Amino acid sequence: MAESRLIQGRYRLLDVIGRGGMGEVWRARDESLGRRVAVKCLKPLAPQQDRSLARVMRERFRREARVAASLQHRGITVVHDFGEHDGVLYLVMELLEGRNLSEVLAGADRARRPMPVTDVEEVADQVAAALAYTHEQGVVHRDLKPANIMRLTDGTVKICDFGIARLGHDIGFTQRLTGTGIAMGTPHYMSPEQISGGYVDHRSDLYSLGCVLYEIATGAPPFDLQDAWAVLVGHRDTPPRPPRRHRADLPPYLERIILDLLAKDPGARLGDARDLVHRIRAGRGGPWPAGTVRRAGRYSGLPPWATGMTTGPKATGTAGRLPLGPDPTPPGAAAGLSGPWTTAPPAAHPEGSGGRPAGGTTGPGPAGTAGTHRTAPRPPAPSAAVAAVLASRHEAGLSLGRLGRWEEAAEVHRAVAAERTRALGRAHPDTLTSRYEAAFSLSRTGRPEAALGEYGDVAAARARVLGADHPDTLAALQETAFELGRLGRHAEAHQVYSAVLAARTRAMGPDHPDTLRCRHNLAFNLSRLGRLEDACRMAAEVAEARARVLGADHPDTLVTQYEVAYVLGLLGHWSKALETYRAVAGARARVLGPDHPDTFAARYEIGISLGRLGRSTEALRLYQGLIDDRSRVDGPLAPETLRARHGLGVNLGRLGRWEEALAEARDVAAIRARVLGPDHPDTLVSRREVAVALGWLGRWPDALPEYRAVAAARARSLGTGHPDTLAAHNDEAHCLEQLGRGPEAVALYRGVAALRQRYAP
Incomplete structure (x- = not known):
């Protein structure tokens, strides 16, 4: 089987990641669905082995497939497929990183x-x-x-x-x-x-x-x-x-x-x-030992409170999927749907009942709700059978999300929320948990406005029922702040993050991981407000605190150090940024592995820093290696592989190799248009790079249509007053100047200036 490297014409074996008594486990790619999987292959029988032993091992292997495939739970490895190929039994499972x-x-x-x-x-x-x-x-x-x-x-x-x-x-x-x-x-x-x-x-x-x-x-x-x-x-x-x-x-x-x-x-x-x-x-949930820092949520590789940290691609490198949080069901209750829910919040509940570490919010909730716990009329408790069905459907929604099927997950969570509303009431914590998960799924499908509204309603309801400072309320608020940031409403996001940070500091202390996570998000948002010095100072403080609490090489410490490097770059301190990115990349390679997406992300930023420092020959070597590794792990058409190719093309231009830069930019632009769409921001960045290369080659008549196409597409997708749209019009005006069409260029420059003034915040 290993010789053909392809099982049943579908699963391509890449490399061995484990060996045991029953066989080998391979990292593989499902060619039909384009996803990475693990394939466990039963060892073939050696000539000297007892045939009865072989029969038993094969029976055990089949048994594992049958048993594991029957289990559907977030804490159990998912089995996708099972079969036999060329006399070798194989089991296809989710790839566990x-x-x-x-x-x-x-x-x-x-x-x-x-x-x-x-x-x-x-x-x-x-x-x-x-x-x-x-x-x-x-x-x-x-x-x-x-x-x-x-x-x-x-x-x-x-x-x-x-x-x-x-x-x-x-x-x-x-x-x-x-x-x-x-x-x-x-x-x-x-x-x-x-x-x-x-x-x-x-x-x-x-x-x-x-x-x-x-x-x-x-x-x-x-x-x-x-x-x-x-x-x-x-x-x-x-x-x-x-x-x-x-x-x-x-x-x-x-x-x-x-x-x-x-x-x-x-x-x-x-x-x-x-x-x-x-x-x-x-x-x-009991008292914490003196001097102990409690960590909330799910920890594994990336920590509980930073898994899926939603601070954008510059802060993390990957968008993690998050597990279900603690089951609040008291003993004897049916799947958490019939227990009491109007008691005071627990002293140290670690995270929201939806189980997702907070990342955004709509606002701190209605005034005057802090500390209130209202006992509202509630419908009769549902039967155990109904409770079990709803709990199972809720779990199914989470499983769909873990598989990346966010549209379906959103539908499931909204349906369960509707059923729980009828069975338990609109303000019951389990109903709010389903609505929280529905909002999370909406966010992952690129609908931040819909997610924002849902998070806002959940946060307000949790504030009324549980109190404004309850961890579940704060979780919904933080998610709202994240959606505000995604929508470019960074000033509002700053207000909400600040309110959540004050509440977390009061309840948990300044060095609690949840508090530090909120400070990290606040620092990220400050950079988006243009307050770069404040953002850099706060991110450095959070990195220092995380190193003290979690360790210098902890993945969450590295997330914040990555953000420090990013802001240093925005401030023009590229030598310091390069040094920090290199430290982060080295630590991530040790902790997460050389092929982890976050390790790749840090390597990409090293290339950016080298280019900014005029060290394009080094940047070129780095990007070529990164392209090879990204192609091997993610495929040649993956967005991040194309991003590395774009960086390669930019540095070819910086070295004066404009014909090569033009060919690379055109190829990347064409692939991005097919894979991402013609108006996708990355596609437009590549088309602009085509125009830049044409200009450097003196082919300004060819460059002008490219610049105009980019400006028109950005106006359609981003709006006429968006900074990227205005920058594209400036490019167009510069090209007109080079063509000797001065009056047209001046008119366009004036139009851009007027739009900047009109849309200035």
């Missing part, structure tokens, strides 16, 4: 260290929620371990590898597999009942999760012995050493949870994973 927990623990120097407490809590929360869903479907994983839990760069923790999972209705199949003598689990994480060959159910997974949490909290598994038999005896007979003896700063509630999970008797463990979710969230 991140590291498994075993790799996270090992670190770059291979010295195993415990994870930060907040990360341990985050992993515990998300894995418990995924297990709760899995167990409710009648599936027991039976091989839960750090290597089978991935922490992704989009803020999600996912369980992988259901190769030996058991379906509750398929015990006979399991017995056939275990009868082969193949180990059903990994010794350091096996439950006592697994070891003794007893009955295994969902409580065995809870024990294995206890082992995982013990290891990520202390740096070593509960029975860290070299001899496998000693490990098994430890699980069976020896009480684990309390984890706080290894690590005194571990919260007592978390130690109690871990020890309860590690009970030898299955009946003495927690009842089920849903109970575990509630215990974790109740513990996290």
Whole structure:
């Protein structure tokens, strides 16, 4: 299969990203849908291998496909396809960008260290929620371990590898597999009942999760012995050493949870994973230890509060997709749809109930609502069946969003919001959560005005019901500010960001990650208001604080350092900008990988800085390498590949190689017109570059139609008074001058000046 590199005429294998006992995992491209995927291939049988072993392995592989494909949850790897090609079984899954927990623990120097407490809590929360869903479907994983839990760069923790999972209705199949003598689990994480060959159910997974949490909290598994038999005896007979003896700063509630999970008797463990979710969230909502900085939301690669940070392409490099936030459902309630909702806000709820870190808002909400919690009449609670259906549809909407199908996601969330309005009332938090997600989906489909209106309504309703300073209210407000910024209403966005920042500082302190995230967004917005010195100073302060709280190489620290470099460039300090971009690119390559989109984004900005410093030969080499890497990872027609080609063409011109620059600009402009559309801003930038090259070659008659076409297209798409439209008319006037048509040029210059004065803010 590897020789053909193409499976079933559809999945093109690119490179091996993992090997295990059952086979290899390849990074691949789905040629039909144009997306990257992971393809797991079962190892072919070696001549000396036992045929019965091969049959069992194939059966397990098929089983993994069947079990995993039946599960649809944000915390479980999505399976797209399964089949056989040239005698080799393959499984097509979503491509997970991140590291498994075993790799996270090992670190770059291979010295195993415990994870930060907040990360341990985050992993515990998300894995418990995924297990709760899995167990409710009648599936027991039976091989839960750090290597089978991935922490992704989009803020999600996912369980992988259901190769030996058991379906509750398929015990006979399991017995056939275990009868082969193949180990059903990994010794350091096996439950006592697994070891003794007893009955295994969902409580065995809870024990294995206890082992995982013990290891990520202390740096070593509960029975860290070299001899496998000693490990098994430890699980069976020896009480684990309390984890706080290894690590005194571990919260007592978390130690109690871990020890309860590690009970030898299955009946003495927690009842089920849903109970575990509630215990974790109740513990996290308690008082914070003195001097501890709590981190909100989902952490994985990129941190919980910055995943999908919506500060625009210059601040991030990618638009991340965000996971569902904490499930506010109390024990016994049906999917969060029938519990009480008019109580005071929790003291330390980490994020909005929609689960998306804030990025924008419409305004601070109605005056006089701070601290008010009104008890409104509500419809009777829906039946458990209705609650379950709505919760499932809500989850389906989130899944569509994770797949990038934002139009469909918006429709699902709006439909669920309408149903929840009828069942629960318009101001119920679950109704508002659905409306929040609908707004998020609208934003991703390029409808900022519609998203702005929805976020504004949600923010106002949350302020009335939960209070103006409640984290959910602030989340909706921040999203509104982001949409205001997208619409060019930066002064209004500044007011909202400032109000949210004041509220977050009061509630959480100046160094809380949510506060720092809001300060980052405020700094970004200041640069768009033209307050470059203020923006640079604030971004530098946020970068310093994030380095202190999270570490110098943390992805969120690097996001802010990237913004510092960008503003330095706007201020003309290109040497400092180059130095900062290089530091960011190097750190991102180490932390996220050399092929991560954010690493590529920093490399692109290095090229911009080199060009601005007159070092175009170096810039040319950089862009050529970036084009090669972008083409390999994203394809030759991807917008970011074309952006790198545009940079290459600009620097060819700076080196006086205008014929080559013209050919490159024309080719990029033609591709952008096909891929992005003839009036897309990037297409017009390339057409302007065509005109510039024509002018430098002395072909001004040919340049004039290009300049005029760009000006007309910008007027259509951006408006007659937009700065880019006016700049295009200036280009046109300059071209008229070069053609000796002075009176026409003067008239056009005067018209541009009048429009600037008319549309001045």
